Amino acid sequence: MPPKAKVTIKDVALKAGCGIATASRVLNNSGPTSAEVRERVNRAALDLGFSFSAIGRALQSSKSMTVGCLVPSLANPVFAEAVQGVQNELVGTNYQLLISSSNYDDKADDDAISTLVSKEVDGLIVTMVAPERSPALKLAHQRGIPASLMFHDPIEGFATSYVDNFEAAREVAQRFSEYGHRRTGFLALRLATSDRSRNRYAGFHAECRARGMPDPVLIELSETDANRPEKLTAILAAHPDLTAIFASNDFLAIAVQKAARLLGWIVPRDLSVVGFDGIEIGKLLDVPLTTIETMPEKMGRQAAKSLLTAMQGGVLEQLPPLPFRFRAGATLAAPRAKSRDDGRVAAQPPSVPLIKTILKQG
Amino acid sequence: MPPKAKVTIKDVALKAGCGIATASRVLNNSGPTSAEVRERVNRAALDLGFSFSAIGRALQSSKSMTVGCLVPSLANPVFAEAVQGVQNELVGTNYQLLISSSNYDDKADDDAISTLVSKEVDGLIVTMVAPERSPALKLAHQRGIPASLMFHDPIEGFATSYVDNFEAAREVAQRFSEYGHRRTGFLALRLATSDRSRNRYAGFHAECRARGMPDPVLIELSETDANRPEKLTAILAAHPDLTAIFASNDFLAIAVQKAARLLGWIVPRDLSVVGFDGIEIGKLLDVPLTTIETMPEKMGRQAAKSLLTAMQGGVLEQLPPLPFRFRAGATLAAPRAKSRDDGRVAAQPPSVPLIKTILKQG
DNA sequence: AACAAATATGGAAACGTTTCCATTCAGGTG
DNA sequence: CACCTGAATGGAAACGTTTCCATATTTGTT
Structure with missing residues (x-):
């Protein structure tokens, strides 16, 4: 094992006492060679610790x-x-x-x-x-x-x-509609740089229209806001009429649930949420995430x-x-029959202190 | 834009009417060149859409x-x-x-x-x-x-x-001890192939000993079991004396909570859980995950x-x-004072049907 | 025994660079 | 005017392969 920096096929040929071409043929099994020279070359290569230079090969073979x-x-x-x-x-x-x-x-x-x-x-x-x-x-x-x-x-x-993001999103709209949801939101990150999100929105939007639902509210979050629920909480609070949110990925779907909890809303009673991607963790949550499973x-x-x-x-x-697959989970349910303000806020009076507590730790 | 397959520096030199060496000097700014030839070479390179062959360069410069x-x-x-x-x-x-x-x-x-x-x-x-x-x-x-x-x-x-996995794990043991936990478990995947997990276990084990706690129970899960909570449920049920689990990663920490819920146990009331890694999702959970934050x-x-x-x-x-950082979260608390069987199972009578339901959907 | 065919071998070119070296030429100095 | 310096230039070698081709050797056939 002489730790020579670079051992090339030339060195092998030299040590084996043959030409470069022959050494190459032996080492690549790419032409006729005698058993004797084969033996010598292989031994030399082993002794020297030879290995091919991928760069040399690349240059010659393009x-x-x-x-x-x-x-x-x-x-x-x-x-x-x-x-x-x-x-x-x-x-x-x-x-x-x-x-x-x-x-x-x-x-x-x-x-x-x-x-x-x-x-x-x-x-x-x-x-x-x-x-x-x-x-x-x-x-x-x-x-x-x-x-x-x-x-x-x-x-x-x-x-x-x-x-097929468009089709998958249509299915979400269809499920929402079947459960009786009408006013929905679409939550995404970086819409400008993600054709995937845009296609999902397009499909969701199209199917909502086709079913006579109002156009979904488009909620776009900045990168930084995604990790800090406050912004999302404010947005939810500003749209109290929404009963279901379609999030463009599972992380956002989990984040929006956090925001909902901060308002004292209970998922899926007060807000249904459907995600996208189908991450494994979604299955393990207390309330398993309803989502579209894909196969990256x-x-x-x-x-x-x-x-x-x-x-x-x-x-x-x-x-x-x-293919994609709708994973049922448990974050999608029928919207509450009652009016919003009665139902949700009244059900969870201590929502304000709760917010404070969690804001502090974030 | 003639879509010639390969345009080399030779082509550029030819078109510019100069030698290869000169073209190389111009293109690399690596030697004296006249303004005139510089102009010609650059224009030729642009016209031909020349770009260097990284392979050629690699070979020559090694x-x-x-x-x-x-x-x-x-x-x-x-x-x-x-x-x-x-x-x-x-x-x-x-x-x-x-x-x-x-x-x-x-x-x-x-x-x-x-x-x-x-x-x-x-x-x-x-x-x-x-x-x-x-x-x-x-x-x-x-x-x-x-x-x-x-x-x-x-x-x-x-x-x-x-x-420092060892130190981080010691800190977890210390926190457990401070909350009054004594019987703990260490949950990991593929211990044989992960020195990280082994080091965490070693540190956790060492500190438990140092504090006079019983040795932690080592729970090793197979790859496939990690996604299916049944196995983990069985293991938990077989160790009803454990009051706290240190999971070698956050995914397992979430999985073990799922298993606990299937038994009707409430985290952290009936079982404390601490994870490792500090994934963002942990913060967004209903009960935020207590974990060690690292910076991959x-x-x-x-x-x-x-x-x-x-x-x-x-x-x-x-x-x-x-550095690592202990993230408080909310999955770590003092163990229940009462005995296990009274407390946990009695508090959640419908645990069996619950298991059935969830097994079905998995 | 002679010759064709098959087998074994090595020299050399090529792949696209960079760089050493030698050559040419201009300009400046004595 | 001869000389030196410095800039500008191109030829050629080298990097490590593979492969074409030519040569040398063996084998097989009449």
């Missing part, structure tokens, strides 16, 4: 054996799971995963793609703010780098692995799978969306 | 400008956040992030490191099952590839960014930061552990 993956942020468990799905699918192939994240920034998205392209990735798997108007992504496409989208609805020229891991897997076939010369074809 | 990162799984939000932290620190440098995951498998860990090394990463950031006995990691070290650990306690030869994002950042200085020729030095 294949980096690397796929680039861009998501807004790994701090969002949904994206993290999807990336893990990609990874799971890539294990066993010889492809490695180069990742980047944009923190939901349009410009950063584009830069990230450029960087990945200049690293000569063999394929791309992306979730970005606006894939349809990313110059870098278009350029990658022109250069013949196959790209597979995740979470996005289909757009011209790319295959995508996604869940599968999404990543599917994106990786199609990309792999595309990289092997196959054609990138659009598969149908991944 | 720097891949890539750091490899290995974590057990991105499906665990703690690791995902840490990786995002690494990423955040790397943005702005010219380093890209190559990731891999082992799914908590010892062998896979080693293979992953080998692969990353053969990709010639310039540095490594790793969390693995057992870094101290990974041949591949040792080899990387011998080859002079700097490596920075995450989540691990310090080991010979590597810098690590971590939280910072951990990733710190690991990346030290690695960066090491890669720039600096020395990899061990920093003190990152």
Whole structure:
């Protein structure tokens, strides 16, 4: 084990007393070799601790054996799971995963793609703010780098692995309607940078209309407000007529319940809440979360799978969306029959001190 | 915009009517050039849509400008956040992030490191099952590839960014003791593959002893059982004398509360629970989770930061552990004075039908 | 025994960079 | 006017592979 910094195939050939070409053939099993030289080369490689330089290989074959993956942020468990799905699918192939994240920034998205392209990735798997108007992504496409989208609805020229947000949201509106809800709200974060949220809102809105319900109230929260319930509490208080909230993700669905409790409202008696994503924790809550279950891991897997076939010369074809599933939970129920102000506030007189207590600890 | 597959610096030089060396100097600002040729080269590069081949560069400079990162799984939000932290620190440098995951498998860990090394990463950031006995990691070290650990306690030869699990766990024992708890349990997943959990257990155990409490009951859950509360319910029922549980992560802390509820126990009246990690959702729960807050994002950042200085020729030095913080929450309280069987079961007669209901929906 | 066919081998080019070195040319100094 | 300095430039080597091609050796067939 001489800890030589770099041992190349040249060193192996030298030690084995043969030419580089022969050593290469032995090490790759890529051509005729005599048993004798095979023995010598393998022994030399082992002794020297040789391993191929992926860079040398990449240069000569113009294949980096690397796929680039861009998501807004790994701090969002949904994206993290999807990336893990990609990874799971890539294990066993010889492809490695180069990742980047944009923190939901349009410009950063584009830069990230450029960087990945200049690293000569063999394929791309992306979730970005606006894939349809990313110059870098278009350029990658022109250069013949196959790209597979995740979470996005289909757009011209790319295959995508996604869940039908519009349809899923329609189902939520339908459930609300069946329980007799009429005045609803849609709660989301960063609507401007999330086509997913926009699609959910669109579907929810469309189905509410179709059922003759009033248009849902659109509640958009800033990043920072999401962790501090006060703002949400104020918003709820300002809309006492809402009986049901559709939250664009499960975290928000849990946050809005916290806000409701601060007002002394009880879920689902005084307010129904439905989330989106289907995180596991939702099942374990005291009042299990009603939500739409999706499969981020599968999404990543599917994106990786199609990309792999595309990289092997196959054609990138659009598969149908991944299924979603309505998880009943217990945060959705019929709205109270009685008028709001009588019912809710009266039922929980000590709401004000409660707020104080919790504000203090936050 | 001729969508030529590959435009190299040779093409640029040709079009600009100069030598390759000159073109390189212009494009890199790395030597004397006349204003005139500079103009021509830049224009040619722009016209042709030239961008450097990172592979060509890597080969010649023997720097891949890539750091490899290995974590057990991105499906665990703690690791995902840490990786995002690494990423955040790397943005702005010219380093890209190559990731891999082992799914908590010892062998896979080693293979992953080998692969990353053969990709010639310039540095490594790793969390693995057992870094101290990974041949591949040792080899990387011998080859002079700097490596920075995450989540691990310090080991010979590597810098690590971590939280003092032992100390944090001692604090939990101390809090339990102060509230008057004596019989406690430690709940964990995959103890064999997580030195973090083992260290927490060790610290918890040590402090319980130091305070004259009985040794904590060690409860280890299989992966699959963690999502299905029945098993946990059975375990709790088998240990009716426990008054407090320290869970090795917040997810388990929430799961054990679910199990307790299935038995009709009320948290924290009948059972105190303390978690670990400090996930945001914990704050939003009806009964806010008592837990140890840690900073995974910072951990990733710190690991990346030290690695960066090491890669720039600096020395990899061990920093003190990152701080943790006890978050009070509301799932920790004094144990009930009365005997168990009187208190708990009698207080919640309808516990059996409740179990049935919930089992059905799971 | 002679020759074709198959097998084994190594030299060299190519992949896209950067950088060392040598060359050319202009301008300044004695 | 000869000389030196410094700037500008391009050729070529090197980084580690794979692969084409040509050569050398063995095997098999008449």
